[in-house]
Every structure is written in C-alpha cells, then in structure tokens.
Amino acid sequence: MFKKRKNTGIGNKIENSITKTKNTPITLEGLRKSIEKMDDAKIIEHQTQNSKLFVLIYVEPLIDQARVNEAVIEPLRRCTKEKISDCISVSEIIDISTLKEAEKQLMRGGVLLFDTIENQLHAVDLKNTTGRAIETSETETILYGAKDSFTENIEQNITMIRRRIPLTSLKSEKFMVGSQTETKIILMYIEGLTNPDFISIAREKIENIDYDQILDSSQLAAFMEDHTHSMFPQFQQTDRPDVCAFALGAGKVTILVDNTPFVLNAPISFFHLFQSPEDYINRWIVASFLRVLRYLSFMLSLLMVPIYVALTTHHYQMIPLQILYVLVDTRSRLPLTPFWESLLMLLTLEVIKEASLRMPTKSGQMLGVIGGIVVGQASVEAGFASQVLIVIVGISAIASFLVPNYLITKANTLIQFIILILASFLGIMGIFMGIILLFVHLNALTSLRQPYLAPVAPFYGKDWLDLFIRGPLRWMKTRPEALHPLQKWRYSRRR
Amino acid sequence: MNHKHAKIIFIIFVNIIVLFGCSPIVEKNLVEEIAPVTFWSVQKGDEEKYRMSTLIPPLVKEKKRLLTVQVDLLKEGVKGFNLKYYRELKLGQLRMLLISEEIATEGISPLIDTILTDPDISKRIYLVIVKGDFDEYINSQLGVQQDLDYYLYRMFKHYDNQGKMTVVNLHEFMKALHSPSHSPVLPVFEANNENFQYLGTGIFKNDKLIETTNNLEEQIYQLLSNDHFLKYFTLRDLSFVLGHVKADIQLDINKAYSELMLTVQLDGRLDEIAREHDSLTRDELSRFELEIESYLEKQTADFLKKLQENKVDPLHFRNHTLRPFSKPLEEKEWSDKWEQMEVKVDYDLKLQPLKDIKN
Amino acid sequence: MSGFSIFDKTSSLHSIYVTLMVNRIQMLYFVIILPVFLIYPYMIWVIILVGFLSQMSIFLLSKWFNSIYASKGYEGFAELLGERSVRVLAFIGLGLILLKITVITLGYVEITQHFIFPSLNTNWMILFILLICWYVGSLGMAPTIRFVVIAFLSTAWMVLLLVNFLFQPSNTIHDLFPLVPFDWTIESWKGVLFIFSALSGPEYLVLLAPWFNTRKKILKYMTIGNAFTIFEYLFLFIASLFFFGPHYLKEIRFPMMEVMRYMESPVFERIDMILISFYLINFVFAISIFILLFYGASRITLKKSKEQTTKSGFAFCCSIVFICLFINNELFWKEATNQNILLELEIWAGALTYILIPLFLFTSLKRKGRV
Structure with a gap:
C-alpha cells in the first residue's frame, strides 16, 4: 500500500511538469516539433484567393481526406473573406490556445488550421469514421429478435441505443479515462428512473480510475468492480443494443467504452447471468x-x-x-x-x-x-x-x-x-x-x-416473477424492486 | 490478515491434505476395493451358533462362489469373511437377510438387533425365513444362473407392496414387533437343491416363528391384511379360480371385547371353473357366489381360530381397540380377551363372469 | 484496513427476515431429536399449547422491538439497564451462547458421524464447520442475516418430503390413539420443557434489532415464523408417529433421520446423506449468527464495544469457540450415551432464556416507562 502511494506521487509530479511546458503559446515551430518523426502527419501550406497563407496540419489515417478537400481546402482556396475561418463549411470550428489542446485535437482526427495572419490556430473535426459495419452478434446469438450488434464505434453504438429509447431523459455523460489511451467512456442512464445512487457510484468509480490504458470494457469493469478476487463477473457485458435498452429501461446504468463492441450493464445479480435475450421472445412457459x-x-x-x-x-x-x-x-x-x-x-x-x-x-x-x-x-x-x-x-x-x-x-x-x-x-x-x-x-x-443475490437475498418477492421463471410480461407490472427505480410502474396508466 | 488471503491459504491447506492422502475419514470405501454384499444367509451352525454365507464377489462379472463361515456372533461373521476374501466386504448395500427356520423358531431378536444398530444397513433390507438349506440351492445354481443375488433382490422389490406375496422389510417388521399386537410376519420360502419357492406367511409371536400359513390361509391373509388384493385366488376345494380379487374390510369389536365382527366385501372375476357345468346363468353364478361365501366364511373363521389359539394377532385387531379418548387395554388383558373372543365372519362376494351370461 | 466493520449497520432489512430467522433458529438440532422426547400421541396437544406459550414470549419480545431502545443496539441496552449490568449480562450471555453453539454443533456433528461417516474423527468435522462459519461471519453481520433466505430456501422444503409418509398404506389412524394422557409422568413434563426449549432462540433476535427496520408490524412477522415452526413440529411429529408407531418410536435415537433414510429415490439410495448435508446450510447460518453474537458479547464484556471491529478479533473468538467445542466434545459429548449433560443443560438454559429474557426486557421497559 505504501509503495503504491509513492508511485502515484511521482506520476503526478511528472504530469504537472509536462502540462507546464505545454501551456506555452502555440507557434508553428512548436507544432512542427510535436509531429516530428510522425510519418503519417502532414503539414500542407496553401494560399487563398487573396493570397493569405494558411497551414493545415493533420494525421492522414485519422481523417477523412475527401471531406477535408471538400470542406476545407476547396472553400479556402476560393475564399475571399477577411477571416479564414468564415470560409469553411463545417458545423463547428474550435479555437485552440494551448499546444496540449492542439495535440489532443490532432490525435483525435481533427484538422488543425493555422491562420498565419491572425496567428490563430483553429481545429476542425473531420475524423475518419470508417469501421466495421453493423453485424450480427456472435457471442449472444438468438434465432428470433433483433440482429444488430454493437461495433467498435461508440457513436454508432449510442445511436443504436438512442433509437430504441428516444427520450431526452436518457442521459449520456462523457468521461475520458486512461492517461495514454484517453479512452472515451459514456455513462448512460434514464434520469428520473434509474436510482441516483447507482449513477453517483458509477460516476465516482469511473472518475477514480487512474491507469494508462483502457482498451476494453472488461478492463474498465476490472477497475470498477467491488470485489477484485471473485470469479464472478460483476458487470454484464453485452454487444446487443436490445439487451442494453432493456437494462436501461429496468433502471440500470450502461457504460459504453470507445473501440469496444461490448458495453457494461450494472448493477447485475447472479441471476442475470442466466437470462438470455431470447427469454423475452419465447412464449413465457x-x-x-x-x-x-x-x-x-x-x-x-x-x-x-x-x-x-x-x-x-x-x-x-x-x-x-x-x-x-x-x-x-x-x-x-x-x-x-x-x-x-x-x-x-x-x-x-x-x-x-x-x-x-x-x-x-x-x-x-x-x-x-x-x-x-x-x-x-x-x-x-x-x-x-x-x-x-x-x-x-x-x-x-x-x-x-x-x-x-x-x-x-x-x-x-x-x-x-x-x-x-x-x-x-x-x-x-x-x-x-x-x-x-x-x-x-x-x-x-x-x-x-x-447485493449480488439480489431478489433472493435480500428478498424481493415481486421480482421472483422474472427470476427462476420468466413470467408473462403482462404480469410484470413493476420494474425490478431490487434496483430501487424511481418510477416503480411499467404501465403508464396504473390498473 | 485479509480474509481473501485466508481463503487461498485454506484452499491450499485442503489441497495439501488431499494430495498427501491424509483424510479425517479412516474408512476406505473405494468401490473397486470393496465387495458390497447384497445378501446374507444365516443358518444354524454345527458347533458354533450361526453358519453365515454369502455369494462373492457380489456385483462383479467374475466367477462366483459361496463363502461360508461358522460364528457365534453375527459381526464376527463379517470379519471372518474379510479374512477369507481379498476385497473388504461392506454392508452398506445389504438388501436381503435370509434366516433359517430353526433360528426363527428360537427367536430372531439377537440377529435383528445387530442389523438394526449398524448405521450402514438400510432399514429397507428384506427379511426372509428359509425352510431347508439355502446354501445348497445357491451352490446348485452357481453355474446355471448368473447374478442370482441380484435377481433375487429384484424379485422382492417387484413384489413389494403388490399383494401377491408377503414381502417385509426390517422397518415394517420392527414396527409390527413393537405395535400393540406384537405379531410381525415374514415370508417363508422353501429351499432345496433345485428350488427356491414361496411357501406362505410366517406368523411370529414377538420374535419367534409360530406358524406358517398354508395355501388357502395365505390367500385369506393377503386379502385381509396385505393390500387387500389378490391377482389369482385359487379355491382348490371348490375348483374355482377367482381373478383380480379386491377386498374391502370392515371390522367391529364390541365394547366388552367379546365379539369380533369381520365383514369382507369381495369383488372379483370368475377366471376359471374346473367343474362340470352348463353354460353360466345368473342363477348359477349367484349359487356359486353363495357357495364360495360360505366356504370362505368357514375357512376364515378357522384361520382366525388358529391365530386365537396361538395368541397371535398378525392382522392387528388390537389396534382397533384403541380409541382416541379411552385408556388402552393392558397387554395381559388383551391377550386373554383375544383368546376368548367370538369371531363372526361375513363375506359378501360380487363375481363378474368372464363372458356374457344368459338369464 | 479499510472502513469495513463486521457490525456495519448500513442496511436496514425488511421484517420478512425476522420471520425467517425465528423459524430457522427454532428448527435446529432439537427438531431432529424432537420425537424421542415426545413419544406419545397426546403430545400433539402439548406442542400446540407450548406453541401458544412461545407466542407469549414473542409478544413480549415484540414490545421490545417496538420500543425506542431496540434500534440503538448496545447503547439502547446501556441506556435502559446501565452499562455495568449490561456487561454482567453480556458475560452471562457468553456462556449461554457458547452452550447453544456447543449443543447444536456437536449434535449435528454426531449425526453426520452416525449416518454419513461412521469412522470420522468428529473434531475434524467441528473444525470444518467452524471454518465455514468463520468465513460467513467475517463477511459481516448484514450478509450473514441475509444468508437466512438461502438457509430457509434450501432447508424448508424438506418437510414436504415427509408428506409421503402420511399416506402410506400401512398407516392407520390408530397409530395416533389415545389422544389423551392417562399417565402423566415426570417424563411428560420433560417433554413440555423440551418443546419449549426447542422453540427458544428468537430471544437472541433482540440483539440484532438494529439491523431490522423495526416497528413495522414486527409482531405479525414473528408470529408467522413461530406459527410455521409449530406447524412443522406437528407435521414432523405426526409423520414420525405414523411411521414408527408410538411404541417403536421410543427405541429410535434419531427418528427424523431414520424417516428420511427410509425414503427412496430413483437416482440415489440413502437420501438421508444428502438431506443431512443440506441441513448443514441451516446450521452454518445459525452458528455464524451465534458466533457473531459471541464476538459482540465478548467485546462488551471487555469494554471494547466502541472500538473498531477487527478480523483478527473475530478469528480469535472463532478459535475460542473451536477450543471449547473440542474440549466439550472430548469430555462430555462422546462420553454421554443416553443422558447427555450438555443436552440437559441446554434444554434448561434454552427454556429459561426464552421465558426470562422477554419478561426481563418487558418489565424493565415498564419500569422505565413509569419512572
């Protein structure tokens, strides 16, 4: 324990020194130095119609080349306006003031645009969205029911969930975790339904993660678990959007991790391990x-x-x-x-x-x-x-x-x-x-x-309808009591 | 210390114990090293008290032989077997205890008590009385029939609670022995070197064999006591065979315990008629019914008379003297009253002819 | 060490746990040997009567649960009785709890030895059971109380297996006659005492009051538990009467086990072994609770109740219990053949605590209320 504390101390110090150096005002030279020896980084200089010089910096594999041409380079060449940034036809242009921020944008698929006249750096998000197409889940195969499954693309995954629950109360909070990987993590829940305790615990746990690499959701789960030395998974990993939507609707939280097709649902109980999405498709008997x-x-x-x-x-x-x-x-x-x-x-x-x-x-x-x-x-x-x-x-x-x-x-x-x-x-x-x-x-x-054995110990009688058996959906009038949801009834009109 | 470490240490500890073969259980029960015997036959010994034998090796498809020891004590016999045979004999699967008639007439309490106290032996073990030499029968069958012991057990299991023959296990015997009537019963078989056949029900007074039923008595006994059902009821004297006979019994003992009224309602089919007769008419059928009724009434009365003389009560009539709110009879009192009791038997037979009858 | 405490009172459990705990604590070792002490059919009435007596105790206990002192735990007792007398009582309680642990553990171990491993050295078995209980207890009080649901679910259904024995063809209603006692001897009185002692145990729940969200119909929930126990007692006793008949019943040492043993199943012979092992879950639960109480009581006695609980302290308590069981096993239990001094003691102690603790708490509440 003592050792650990010492280590983190050193780490903090180093980080502080780095941020100090990077907070200096940006110069083109500084940027050039940052992308030194990066073969895939490109610096292109162009002139506008009225001979203003602008510099584009980007990492080629991360951006959508066609869109860069179409949305940045072409309009700028033809640009006659005073401000360069007014010519670009993209939704958002970010002004950047520090070198660190610039690097961050660069590495996330942004195109940096250096206005030599105003000596101002802008960033335009033109990231390359190529990835795997939506395919059928191979880990949780079912015969009937939805066939789509999550991909490595987190935006796409959120889309799939949002399409299923089109509510504004379905909140998604963003976190960046991992000092090296800067992994984007989204915590999703339905506000006013999910027990706030779960949300705050999950938030706290994610914020407390201090590790260099988070490459997979199971890694994230390992850091969020209450019991490290147990053989039993404490998060449900699924790549099925319908399972996620069901879990969210029942009052759980969902955690999506960028570049992973598996999302985490929590809290779960031992009995969740035995539930298959197909249970809700088959006849109840x-x-x-x-x-x-x-x-x-x-x-x-x-x-x-x-x-x-x-x-x-x-x-x-x-x-x-x-x-x-x-x-x-x-x-x-x-x-x-x-x-x-x-x-x-x-x-x-x-x-x-x-x-x-x-x-x-x-x-x-x-x-x-x-x-x-x-x-x-x-x-x-x-x-x-x-x-x-x-x-x-x-x-x-x-x-x-x-x-x-x-x-x-x-x-x-x-x-x-x-x-x-x-x-x-x-x-x-x-x-x-x-x-x-x-x-x-x-x-x-x-x-x-x-508690992991939730509807049994502690005992929640009503939840037994969907425990060892899967009762008729009509009878499941309330959301699982074990999850203490803020909205108890599944029916909007109480009968 | 963290309890998780403790858990790991505990698991390692258990592993060490297991791997080094150190177990708190001294007894070894590895199935390949033991010989779970399925039956014991106990006969009167020549010099010692008992001669015990069993078939070994039990359950294995190897050549079998009969192992016999002469002992004074039952458990000494088990030890004796083990000294003679390379697999340890175990009693946990003992299913049958065959006791010779000689021992039974002298009383089987000592034997039963030994069996009873052994926690290994199931209370479902079948008790059988054997007339003649069972060892001789086994010896003669060794070459002829494989796995004799096993099939013998299956036979008892098959007839258990079927009402075709008396099958009694240890628990039933003990319950009857301790019941107010103190008259348990056991099946009696006859064995010689060719045959092992069912004779009838042996009636005990306390733990001593008093009487064995003969053919007709046996059938009456099965009807009156054991499940009230007979598949074939042969009436040799009348040349009839009744089939699928069900009995419904009503018992009435008067307040003074001087008279017993036994009403038996019989339902059955007329399976076979071995006498000259014309085609069966309703009149003739009712004549047959009357004939059988009076015959059975007499035979049953005789059978009960015999029981009274012997002061035994295998049909548990004494239980019927128990009332919820009155003091039960003393042992001696009952025994006297039972001997003096006047027994009236009334049969009511309803026969179903096998084929359609003319009026 | 983290902030984890064995006696953490973070969760407040539903009153249904009271029902289950009352029932399971009443269904320990004594129920296994119950018919031996009753024997005669008229004891059916006695079970019902003593059940009502037990209900009286439960009524008094519920008064305590509804008082303001209950949810405060140790402070509540100290406020009501004074710190010094609480310590004295805790010291007496140590002995009683230890006696209870001793009897139920040794009794259970004896049964395992008798039916499962005749050649087993019982001290090993005691060690293993206590190791499990130590693990259960070290996870804290709240999970241990929650464990009652598992204990209940895995043992309560066993009673249903006996339904079969009520409808055996060899049974006659005459096995239950006569229904009125004609010779009421000292043995019969002992039967009464025994049933009452068997029903004891719920009095220890007053020590667990802080973990329940009390006040809400606690009497109702306790009554259900008690009623269910009495139903079970009656059922078991009647089934064993049918099975053995009153005269044979006298000669049987562990009637319930013998009944179970007689059962047949197509897959296994000797289901009794499985059922005895199943019953271990109930025993583990009860012993864990009692060891936790033992730990708590010893902390109060040693004036350490305000300090942080430690795992080593709990482990130390477990080892004391083990040594105690070991000695008792060697000196008293193994020697005893029929008349077992520890069992006798526990019969008296159980009955006395079950009548005295509720009365004592009730009167002190009344006194406090008046002053």
Missing part, C-alpha cells in the same frame, strides 16, 4: 422452462463429476444397486482412483475446449469432435477412465454451455475443481461445504454496491 433448465444444468455441470467422485470414493451406499452393478465392474480394472481419473479427464476436456476455441472455426469444430470422441473412446479402451465417467464428464461439459454468459462458463470449471477436491476429501459433505462456500461468497458479493 417455454422461456420459463428453458430458464429452469439453465439453472439446473449449471448445477449439474458443477456437481456431476464431484458427485461421481464422492460416491465412488466414500458413499458406495448411495449408489442404487443397478448402477453399482455397472460401476463396480468398470471401475475394478482401472489404475487411477476416481479423483485422479476425473481430474485428468476434466483437464483433458478443458484442453480440448480451449484448443478448439483458439483454432480457426472449421478446424476448431473438427478438433472438438475428434478430441471429444477419440480421446474419450481411447481412454476408455486403454483402461484409463470408466465409461460412466466419460458420460458424466460429457454431460457436465455440455450442460456448462447452457449458461448464456460465457464468462461464468469459465468460472464454472474452476469452481468444479474446488468442489471436486472437497468431494474427494469429505464426500457428499464436502460437496455441500463447497456449495455453502459458493453461496456465502455470492451472498457477500456486490455489483455497484448492490
């Missing part, structure tokens, strides 16, 4: 069934292998005779104890999973299939693992994919290992101790200082 199935498969994926280990090492009494009949027979020729057997098989599975993920799509699929089938089959035939275990490992692996949030799928495996160790140690009791530890941990977790 079907959606409820699917949701219950997800919780079930989460538990299955956590517990099946540990239960196998617990039963075969400690509690042969618990196995029904019919199953024991199969189990004793297959296990009696295996060299490894159930614990090591399942540990190795789980590790192998993780390796296969990870490998197939990193491979190009088609070979990845191949690898998965071959890895799964061949390795599984071979290890049974070679006598390293029992068929029963292969079946169980397979089912639990598939079950783990049912959880819509991929981050939890990763955490899942780790939790599984911990419970596995406890199971081999204390049998069924160990498994339950693991579950209790998990519950206790979740119970103490917070997201934006709101």
Whole structure:
C-alpha cells in the first residue's frame, strides 16, 4: 500500500511538469516539433484567393481526406473573406490556445488550421469514421429478435441505443479515462428512473480510475468492480443494443467504452447471468422452462463429476444397486482412483475446449469432435477412465454451455475443481461445504454496491416473477424492486 | 490478515491434505476395493451358533462362489469373511437377510438387533425365513444362473407392496414387533437343491416363528391384511379360480371385547371353473357366489381360530381397540380377551363372469 | 484496513427476515431429536399449547422491538439497564451462547458421524464447520442475516418430503390413539420443557434489532415464523408417529433421520446423506449468527464495544469457540450415551432464556416507562 502511494506521487509530479511546458503559446515551430518523426502527419501550406497563407496540419489515417478537400481546402482556396475561418463549411470550428489542446485535437482526427495572419490556430473535426459495419452478434446469438450488434464505434453504438429509447431523459455523460489511451467512456442512464445512487457510484468509480490504458470494457469493469478476487463477473457485458435498452429501461446504468463492441450493464445479480435475450421472445412457459433448465444444468455441470467422485470414493451406499452393478465392474480394472481419473479427464476436456476455441472455426469444430470422441473412446479402451465417467464428464461439459454468459462458463470449471477436491476429501459433505462456500461468497458479493443475490437475498418477492421463471410480461407490472427505480410502474396508466 | 488471503491459504491447506492422502475419514470405501454384499444367509451352525454365507464377489462379472463361515456372533461373521476374501466386504448395500427356520423358531431378536444398530444397513433390507438349506440351492445354481443375488433382490422389490406375496422389510417388521399386537410376519420360502419357492406367511409371536400359513390361509391373509388384493385366488376345494380379487374390510369389536365382527366385501372375476357345468346363468353364478361365501366364511373363521389359539394377532385387531379418548387395554388383558373372543365372519362376494351370461 | 466493520449497520432489512430467522433458529438440532422426547400421541396437544406459550414470549419480545431502545443496539441496552449490568449480562450471555453453539454443533456433528461417516474423527468435522462459519461471519453481520433466505430456501422444503409418509398404506389412524394422557409422568413434563426449549432462540433476535427496520408490524412477522415452526413440529411429529408407531418410536435415537433414510429415490439410495448435508446450510447460518453474537458479547464484556471491529478479533473468538467445542466434545459429548449433560443443560438454559429474557426486557421497559 505504501509503495503504491509513492508511485502515484511521482506520476503526478511528472504530469504537472509536462502540462507546464505545454501551456506555452502555440507557434508553428512548436507544432512542427510535436509531429516530428510522425510519418503519417502532414503539414500542407496553401494560399487563398487573396493570397493569405494558411497551414493545415493533420494525421492522414485519422481523417477523412475527401471531406477535408471538400470542406476545407476547396472553400479556402476560393475564399475571399477577411477571416479564414468564415470560409469553411463545417458545423463547428474550435479555437485552440494551448499546444496540449492542439495535440489532443490532432490525435483525435481533427484538422488543425493555422491562420498565419491572425496567428490563430483553429481545429476542425473531420475524423475518419470508417469501421466495421453493423453485424450480427456472435457471442449472444438468438434465432428470433433483433440482429444488430454493437461495433467498435461508440457513436454508432449510442445511436443504436438512442433509437430504441428516444427520450431526452436518457442521459449520456462523457468521461475520458486512461492517461495514454484517453479512452472515451459514456455513462448512460434514464434520469428520473434509474436510482441516483447507482449513477453517483458509477460516476465516482469511473472518475477514480487512474491507469494508462483502457482498451476494453472488461478492463474498465476490472477497475470498477467491488470485489477484485471473485470469479464472478460483476458487470454484464453485452454487444446487443436490445439487451442494453432493456437494462436501461429496468433502471440500470450502461457504460459504453470507445473501440469496444461490448458495453457494461450494472448493477447485475447472479441471476442475470442466466437470462438470455431470447427469454423475452419465447412464449413465457417455454422461456420459463428453458430458464429452469439453465439453472439446473449449471448445477449439474458443477456437481456431476464431484458427485461421481464422492460416491465412488466414500458413499458406495448411495449408489442404487443397478448402477453399482455397472460401476463396480468398470471401475475394478482401472489404475487411477476416481479423483485422479476425473481430474485428468476434466483437464483433458478443458484442453480440448480451449484448443478448439483458439483454432480457426472449421478446424476448431473438427478438433472438438475428434478430441471429444477419440480421446474419450481411447481412454476408455486403454483402461484409463470408466465409461460412466466419460458420460458424466460429457454431460457436465455440455450442460456448462447452457449458461448464456460465457464468462461464468469459465468460472464454472474452476469452481468444479474446488468442489471436486472437497468431494474427494469429505464426500457428499464436502460437496455441500463447497456449495455453502459458493453461496456465502455470492451472498457477500456486490455489483455497484448492490447485493449480488439480489431478489433472493435480500428478498424481493415481486421480482421472483422474472427470476427462476420468466413470467408473462403482462404480469410484470413493476420494474425490478431490487434496483430501487424511481418510477416503480411499467404501465403508464396504473390498473 | 485479509480474509481473501485466508481463503487461498485454506484452499491450499485442503489441497495439501488431499494430495498427501491424509483424510479425517479412516474408512476406505473405494468401490473397486470393496465387495458390497447384497445378501446374507444365516443358518444354524454345527458347533458354533450361526453358519453365515454369502455369494462373492457380489456385483462383479467374475466367477462366483459361496463363502461360508461358522460364528457365534453375527459381526464376527463379517470379519471372518474379510479374512477369507481379498476385497473388504461392506454392508452398506445389504438388501436381503435370509434366516433359517430353526433360528426363527428360537427367536430372531439377537440377529435383528445387530442389523438394526449398524448405521450402514438400510432399514429397507428384506427379511426372509428359509425352510431347508439355502446354501445348497445357491451352490446348485452357481453355474446355471448368473447374478442370482441380484435377481433375487429384484424379485422382492417387484413384489413389494403388490399383494401377491408377503414381502417385509426390517422397518415394517420392527414396527409390527413393537405395535400393540406384537405379531410381525415374514415370508417363508422353501429351499432345496433345485428350488427356491414361496411357501406362505410366517406368523411370529414377538420374535419367534409360530406358524406358517398354508395355501388357502395365505390367500385369506393377503386379502385381509396385505393390500387387500389378490391377482389369482385359487379355491382348490371348490375348483374355482377367482381373478383380480379386491377386498374391502370392515371390522367391529364390541365394547366388552367379546365379539369380533369381520365383514369382507369381495369383488372379483370368475377366471376359471374346473367343474362340470352348463353354460353360466345368473342363477348359477349367484349359487356359486353363495357357495364360495360360505366356504370362505368357514375357512376364515378357522384361520382366525388358529391365530386365537396361538395368541397371535398378525392382522392387528388390537389396534382397533384403541380409541382416541379411552385408556388402552393392558397387554395381559388383551391377550386373554383375544383368546376368548367370538369371531363372526361375513363375506359378501360380487363375481363378474368372464363372458356374457344368459338369464 | 479499510472502513469495513463486521457490525456495519448500513442496511436496514425488511421484517420478512425476522420471520425467517425465528423459524430457522427454532428448527435446529432439537427438531431432529424432537420425537424421542415426545413419544406419545397426546403430545400433539402439548406442542400446540407450548406453541401458544412461545407466542407469549414473542409478544413480549415484540414490545421490545417496538420500543425506542431496540434500534440503538448496545447503547439502547446501556441506556435502559446501565452499562455495568449490561456487561454482567453480556458475560452471562457468553456462556449461554457458547452452550447453544456447543449443543447444536456437536449434535449435528454426531449425526453426520452416525449416518454419513461412521469412522470420522468428529473434531475434524467441528473444525470444518467452524471454518465455514468463520468465513460467513467475517463477511459481516448484514450478509450473514441475509444468508437466512438461502438457509430457509434450501432447508424448508424438506418437510414436504415427509408428506409421503402420511399416506402410506400401512398407516392407520390408530397409530395416533389415545389422544389423551392417562399417565402423566415426570417424563411428560420433560417433554413440555423440551418443546419449549426447542422453540427458544428468537430471544437472541433482540440483539440484532438494529439491523431490522423495526416497528413495522414486527409482531405479525414473528408470529408467522413461530406459527410455521409449530406447524412443522406437528407435521414432523405426526409423520414420525405414523411411521414408527408410538411404541417403536421410543427405541429410535434419531427418528427424523431414520424417516428420511427410509425414503427412496430413483437416482440415489440413502437420501438421508444428502438431506443431512443440506441441513448443514441451516446450521452454518445459525452458528455464524451465534458466533457473531459471541464476538459482540465478548467485546462488551471487555469494554471494547466502541472500538473498531477487527478480523483478527473475530478469528480469535472463532478459535475460542473451536477450543471449547473440542474440549466439550472430548469430555462430555462422546462420553454421554443416553443422558447427555450438555443436552440437559441446554434444554434448561434454552427454556429459561426464552421465558426470562422477554419478561426481563418487558418489565424493565415498564419500569422505565413509569419512572
């Protein structure tokens, strides 16, 4: 702790000295010096019709060359007016007084215009907006429903949200974070609906970030989390605008980060990890069934292998005779104890999973299939693992994919290992101790200082309609109580 | 200390313990190293008190053999098995206890108590009385039938609560033993080197076997007590077979406990008639009904008489003397009254002919 | 250390937690052995009567909750009773809390040993349970109280499993006869005492008053909790009567567990093991609460209640509890066969605290009110 404080002290000092030097009045020489050795920076001198000299400075890849020609160079050449800035046909011209400001504009895709006569520097924002087109989300695929997803372009992302919630009360606050990256961060919320506490906490947390690089929203989340040492995500990351709009409407805040297609929604609860956008598209009975199935498969994926280990090492009494009949027979020729057997098989599975993920799509699929089938089959035939275990490992692996949030799928495996160790140690009791530890941990977790197990503990009865089941939308008359929204009712006319 | 560090240390600590194989649990239950026995057969020993045998290895598809030890104490037997066999025998999956008739007539309390106190053994274990030498039967079947023990267990499980034969587990036995009537029952099987077949219900007085029902008594017993249902009710003396017989029983003991009125409403089909008769008419059917009724009334009365003489009450008539707001009878008092009680039986049979009948 | 405090009172919890806590604290170890002490069918009436008695205690407690002192916590007690006597009471409370922790933990551990791991060294089990409780407690009082919802949800449904036993074909209504006592012995009185002691526990909630937003219909919420417990007691007792019959019931040591054990499921044999493990959640919750109270009481006794709570202090308390449990386990619990001195003590202590604490608080409130 002591060390940290010392470091920040030095950093501040350096920064101060830099700002001091940069606050000197701007000269062309100074600017030239700033862009020294920058191959992509251009300085162009032109003359207007009445022979006034003007200098354009810009970084070529950052600007829209066609628009520069059309909106700046051409009008200026033909310019006959007294002031150069009057000739340019863009919406906003910024007057710049310091070198630092000039550099900032330059690096964000502005074109600097140096008026040699008035000795004044102007900046015109003509940034290059090229980027990826709007595509279908690949991380949260759904069959029905909106197909658009966020891109790396933050303005475009805001557009997508604003189109869905055309309200002036949908506020967006801008922050610049990261001393190196100067990342633009937008905090969005609906004023008069979202609990002001969330907004102020989020604002405070973003303002307190002091780091050089913020390249991704997950990095931002890491700095905003209440609990650094937890395996569970405390922010919902999504690239679907409809999910964001839903979250905003329910009274959450959304944080967009420039150059990332994933935005953060908060506060979330553990149960949000199990909700898929498709839940609100399916019929409510079907959606409820699917949701219950997800919780079930989460538990299955956590517990099946540990239960196998617990039963075969400690509690042969618990196995029904019919199953024991199969189990004793297959296990009696295996060299490894159930614990090591399942540990190795789980590790192998993780390796296969990870490998197939990193491979190009088609070979990845191949690898998965071959890895799964061949390795599984071979290890049974070679006598390293029992068929029963292969079946169980397979089912639990598939079950783990049912959880819509991929981050939890990763955490899942780790939790599984911990419970596995406890199971081999204390049998069924160990498994339950693991579950209790998990519950206790979740119970103490917070997201934006709101309890992570929200509608359950603390208990909010009304929210249960959209928790383990997804009740009919008609019945969900109020916004989630756990989020303490300022506007309670979803209906504008109360019935 | 930060609690997060403590958590990590705790996990490391657990890991160390596990990896070094140090566990607070002394007993090892790895499935591949144990032999969970599914049944025990206890017979009277030659010199020692008991001769115990079981089939090993249980559950594994290996060549099986019968393992027998002679012991004085039941648990000594378990130990004896372990000394003889390379896998440790475990009792957690014990499903059947076969007790020889000789032991049963002397009282099975010592055996049962041992089984009862063992926390490993389920209360669902089936208790069976065996007449004859069960070991002989197993030995003869070793080559013929695979996994005999398992199929035997499946048989009991199948007939449990079905009302075709008496199937009693430890809990039911104990509950009946401690009930006011103190007359539990157990199924009795006969074993010789070819056959293992159901004989009837063994009726106990406290823990001693008193009486085994014969064929007809057995059927009456099943109707009166055990689920009140019989799939086939053979009346050999009358050459009838009734099918799917359901009984509805009304019991009435008078205030002075001197008279028991048993009314049985029977519903069934006439499945088979093994006597000469013309095509079945309604008159004839009602004649048959009367005939069967009076026959059953007599047989049932005789059966109950026998029970009275033996002072046993497997049908739990004593429970019916309990009233919500009056003091229950003393043990001795009841026993005397039961012996003296006058029993009246009334059957009311409703038969359904198999085919349509003419008037 | 950050500003985190174990006894942080930032959140004010809804009264529904009172319901759940009253219910779960009444459903601890004693309910498992309950039928052994009751045996006779007429005890059904006794359960209902003692339930009303318990309701009386709860009524008096609710008066305390509604007073101005309740939400102030320690200061409230000090104001009402004087600092010195609060310290004396806290010291007595230390012993009572320790006794309660001892009995429920050792009782539970004994059950695990009996049904799950016959060869287990029970001291290990005590250590593991306390480690978990330490973790729970060290996260603070408010999350621990919130944990009651999880404890309730994961254990309350077990009662439903017994519905099956009410409708077994072998059951007859005669198992419940006679319904009136014909020989009322000293044992029967003990049954009454036992039920009352089993229902004790809500009196400790007065110490948690600052965390609840009190005053709002607290009596109603406590009554629901108490009524639900009595319903559960009745249900369990009747189910066990049907299952064993009154005469066989006498001979069973852990009737509830034996009943659970008899259940069949297609996937697992021996569901009792799973259910016992499930019940651990409830025990962990209760023990954590009691250890937290123990820590609080020891701080008051040592005149340190104004200082910042420390994790090491809490850990120290946990280790004291562990050492205490360890010694009690070795000296008293293992030795006891039928008549267990600790259990006897707790039966008396539980019943006495449940009647005395509400009365005491009520009378001191009245006195203060008049003066």
